[in-house]
Amino acid sequence: MTAGLKDKVALVTGASSGIGEATALAFAKAGAKVGAMARRKDRLNDLAKKAGSDGANLFSIEGDVSVRKDAERAVKETHAKWGKLDILVNNAGIMLLGPFDEVDIEEWERMVKVNVLGVMYCTHAAIPLMKKQKSGHIVNISSVAGRIASPVSAVYNLTKWGMGGFSEGLRQALHKDHIRTTIIEPGAVLTELTDHIPHAGTKESTKGYVQNIEALESEDIAASIVYAVSQPERVNVNEILIRPTGQDR
Numbered sequence: 001m002t003a004g005l006k007d008k009v010a011l012v013t014g015a016s017s018g019i020g021e022a023t024a025l026a027f028a029k030a031g032a033k034v035g036a037m038a039r040r041k042d043r044l045n046d047l048a049k050k051a052g053s054d055g056a057n058l059f060s061i062e063g064d065v066s067v068r069k070d071a072e073r074a075v076k077e078t079h080a081k082w083g084k085l086d087i088l089v090n091n092a093g094i095m096l097l098g099p100f101d102e103v104d105i106e107e108w109e110r111m112v113k114v115n116v117l118g119v120m121y122c123t124h125a126a127i128p129l130m131k132k133q134k135s136g137h138i139v140n141i142s143s144v145a146g147r148i149a150s151p152v153s154a155v156y157n158l159t160k161w162g163m164g165g166f167s168e169g170l171r172q173a174l175h176k177d178h179i180r181t182t183i184i185e186p187g188a189v190l191t192e193l194t195d196h197i198p199h200a201g202t203k204e205s206t207k208g209y210v211q212n213i214e215a216l217e218s219e220d221i222a223a224s225i226v227y228a229v230s231q232p233e234r235v236n237v238n239e240i241l242i243r244p245t246g247q248d249r
């Protein structure tokens, strides 16, 4: 299944932990060359160590996707290092939950900047390179929260719901250039995502929920991404919704 990834070049944003880290490692193991981007340089260095003999396939890029020049640099550096860009995984994201009127405005501004503008900046920088190659694959990590809302996730819902429309619009615009588009919608995955929830009550209930079901592991989502990007050129896997078996919503 992963044979199709050998010597492909990918940029994975948010590669310093969780789903992005697992995806970067899975790609490197499958023989892809990976630009691994995040803000925490130390964690990116750990990633190369974790990859062992596949570490040579990984290239760390320190940067913040919500800063346009960082996002553009990540795309350019990945392309410059290996001479092409086959896959962009827009994974970097934050989930600063809480009732809309009880969370600081700065929190929702940050979430919109990272989850929405970050995805747009990276995608905008990647498209001209992919068009020139006449091939490419853009993978956007959304969420079940892109389909189902809750009283404490309105802004997160807004950022992830938008991803569905953005991905389908891109698909329609880019398929003629042989650029594929996939949206991945995970349910609960055991990662650091819930550690940053600013509203105490919401943090407690969300962490409790994740602990009480057998949540997915980051590797489960990485496997779904590897599946989507390993298909023959004629196959465009547009959408993957993947929940833990024990998740009720």
Ligand code: NDP
Binding pocket: 013, 014, 015, 016, 017, 018, 019, 020, 021, 037, 038, 039, 040, 041, 043, 063, 064, 065, 066, 091, 092, 093, 094, 095, 114, 141, 142, 143, 144, 185, 186, 187, 188, 189, 190, 191, 192, 193, 194, 218
């Ligand atoms: P983690 O918190 O483990 O990982 C988030 C990653 O994003 C980290 O590598 C972090 O690195 C990076 N990141 C955050 N902000 C920025 C930024 N401004 N610029 C660059 N990188 C950034 O969470 P997950 O792995 O769970 O999250 C990955 C994606 O999956 C997110 O988009 C999330 O919304 C989505 N998702 C997660 C689910 C879950 O249950 N865990 C469910 C559904 C979707 P650093 O801090 O070093 O910058």
